[in-house]
Amino acid sequence: MESTEKQIERSIKRRPKGTLFFPDDFSKFGSSDAVRKALERLTAKEHIIRVAQGIYARPKESKYIGVAMPSAEEIAEAIIKRDKLRTVPTGIYALNALGLSTQIPMKIILLTDGSPREIRIGKRTINFRKTTPSNLLAKGKISRLVIQALKEIGNGNVSEKEEFRIIDLLKKEDRKDLEHDISLAPAWIQKIMKKAL
The missing domain is CATH 1.10.10 (Arc Repressor Mutant, subunit A)
Incomplete structure (x- = not known):
């Protein structure tokens, strides 16, 4: 044995x-x-x-x-898969994932329907934050990131260059998913997202 x-x-x-x-x-x-x-x-x-x-x-x-240690992003993905979590990246992490920021976030914040927790990986942390189900309803991989990234930039602070990049990215999104997700976004974000249609 x-x-x-x-x-x-x-x-x-x-x-x-x-x-x-x-x-x-x-x-x-x-x-x-x-x-x-x-x-x-x-x-x-x-x-x-x-x-x-x-x-x-x-x-x-x-x-x-x-x-070579696995990246914090790879670890976050493995946890999401294992626990079958629904998550959406927020803040600097969402901006970075869309290429709108070159800043590597030291803290990865993911909104989730799972239990809240923080995992330390070297100098970085993965923070799973409990959120309302309505924040996790977005279907599109790009559009859900866009909603969170724009919330991070803030109403009235989106540069022309950022808006152009966002519209360009959203054009790659599945149209049905994009239409679905636009309805979930705050009004000022909807205005920007609709330009991709």
């Missing part, structure tokens, strides 16, 4: 380098306590790295910096 640690190690080796995983992914190999201890031992042996509490990764080597 193979030990929990050996089974987990084999399972990890089958995954591509850089893959993120959680203790729950190995529940079939033993009790939660046995899994936790096995992950601690594998971390000590440097087979895996602990990225944040309860989040691990198979290390990816970079010839320039040695072990």
